[in-house]
Amino acid sequence: MGAQRSTLKQLAAELDISVATVSRALGGYEDISKKTRERVALKAQEMGYVPNSAGRMLVSGRSGFVGLVVPIRGPNLVDSFLGEFVTGLCEGLKGHGSDLFLATALESQSELSVLSHVVESGRADGVVLNRVAEKDERVEYLLKRKFPFVTHGRLLNADYDLNWLDTDGGAAFAEMFDMLYDLGHRKFGLLTISDPMTFRHYREAGLRQAIEKKGDPEVTLTEIKTERFDTEGMRRACRNSLSATDRPTAYIALFDEIALTLMKEAANLGLSIPRDLSVVGFDNVAASAYAPPGLTTYDQDIRGSAKQLTDMLMQVIVDQPEEPLTRLVKPKLIRRASHGPAPS
Amino acid sequence: MGAQRSTLKQLAAELDISVATVSRALGGYEDISKKTRERVALKAQEMGYVPNSAGRMLVSGRSGFVGLVVPIRGPNLVDSFLGEFVTGLCEGLKGHGSDLFLATALESQSELSVLSHVVESGRADGVVLNRVAEKDERVEYLLKRKFPFVTHGRLLNADYDLNWLDTDGGAAFAEMFDMLYDLGHRKFGLLTISDPMTFRHYREAGLRQAIEKKGDPEVTLTEIKTERFDTEGMRRACRNSLSATDRPTAYIALFDEIALTLMKEAANLGLSIPRDLSVVGFDNVAASAYAPPGLTTYDQDIRGSAKQLTDMLMQVIVDQPEEPLTRLVKPKLIRRASHGPAPS
């Protein structure tokens, strides 16, 4: 139970003025005398008054919450970014007087139903979507519902206007290629997944464009594809590729986890990095600093991005802008020791 | 803005019955005829009715939210458990029809004010506290306020009854010692921090008790202390200890991060693990699997614990029990390759 909270009514009774006056006084309205305003503020402070959000919510129609629907995939593979992402969101929302509301979808199929519950119950004024897929039903639902939202990640071929913030993975992958090419590498391996995620699309496209732009017929690119959450399959695929006679000299991984798996397998096979082969990842997860010899990768300031996303979302909520808000942020190359000159 | 949500009133108008009847029908009350109940349920489904939480909240006094105040410490060291912890909480709350509400305290000093805001605004029915310190003002506030809460971690010398769930770090550290002792180690190093956290207290106490119990005068234990978030200091301390002439043969780290730092420094100094020295950690962070040769450590199922915590909290909220709820969960030893026989 707990001690009861003080209400406007109690405050009004104590001060012997009306509830309306108290409300307006606390709201800083000019048509309440300064003296009264101060008196009220003092008493409110004294009684530890904090407006009840349910009451406020009901009349204002705003909840003061921003929702995030988190998909839980697999038994133990919690989204490794979740902590940082959530932190950034909270941090950003703080400045807007809003709070974060987390809802989970236990299976990916229930994601939409969880989202719709969040939206329809009025518990949130807007939502943040992350990990958008190439074609995302959540997006379509929110658009139809005309509910404010922003996405972390772009959509593919979107013929509608969306508010998004994304990391420029394409640029990063192009840069990677150029770097490795300049180190003499010609045989490239792309460690990727088969799932239709937008980030995959853009990163791969960036890489292919860079290769094409270089126009060197010597350059080859073999794809090593696995399912996204199939760690065992990933291991096997890496081992296979490394054991091949014409194995690539430079591996580019869609994200760190695959790169780390490859590094481990390489070590098991007695291959030395970067002497025998180079590996580059993406994400800069904590382990990439500890795994020998240190994985060269890209850092996409998740926390900062999340913070920016909240600013965008609040803008969408309060004054829904004509022009869609979009931001492309550049990831930062983290040079470690997993890349080097091509073996001769 | 978005399309307007349907309300009980609209539903009632459509069905040409009273609002009260609709409410009771949806609530499954027996004094509404089965026929009407079905008719209402169907229409509700059809109109996509979802009860507005503000309205419900106002009358029930319950928000359907459970709060978590997350302290953000340091610029980049986001709590690595946060993701898992939050996931477990959401997962657990789902079963109770509640949701998670996250609030951040940007500085540790503001933690209490954030917490009190969560409590007083009525936005949460209960809160979960993690990372409790030996003496925690948040706890004292909540007790005084008689607000439902559970803590992840125990308090020290608590003369009041608390509802907590904790990992049995003491048992784990005792086990570690026995394991290393049996491998022939006599010179131990304890890599720890100087901050007054309860988990530190219990882990160290468990270790010391185990040493005492063994009663072998040959056993020595040197402490290597650093500040909790001072990674550079940690590095230096590890290097110093490793360079000492009578360096320990077995290091026990308060948590993985310190162990990983030590392993890296050992490698830099040309020392081989576990040939020259053994290291054991605690937490089983992702990097501990990747850092060579693989860190032996303990896994404390954070996600599962968080889930259990929600069950406890809901119990506290609905029927505040006389007896405090407490649970001590055993962490699981993850045997990797960082420990072995003492060098001769």
Next chain:
DNA sequence: TACTTAATCTAAAACGTTTTCGGTACCTGG
């Protein structure tokens, strides 16, 4: 004096729900 204006304040409605208390209609047994 009488009218206008400005400065303060308040009553009441509204938001969407749940719940209490009672009401109506129908049936049963005498």
Next chain:
DNA sequence: CCAGGTACCGAAAACGTTTTAGATTAAGTA
């Protein structure tokens, strides 16, 4: 035909807040 049940439904209050549309008083103006 009536007393007493039973089955079903509805009116209204309550939760705490904000806001609209006055109401009251005081002061200024003609």
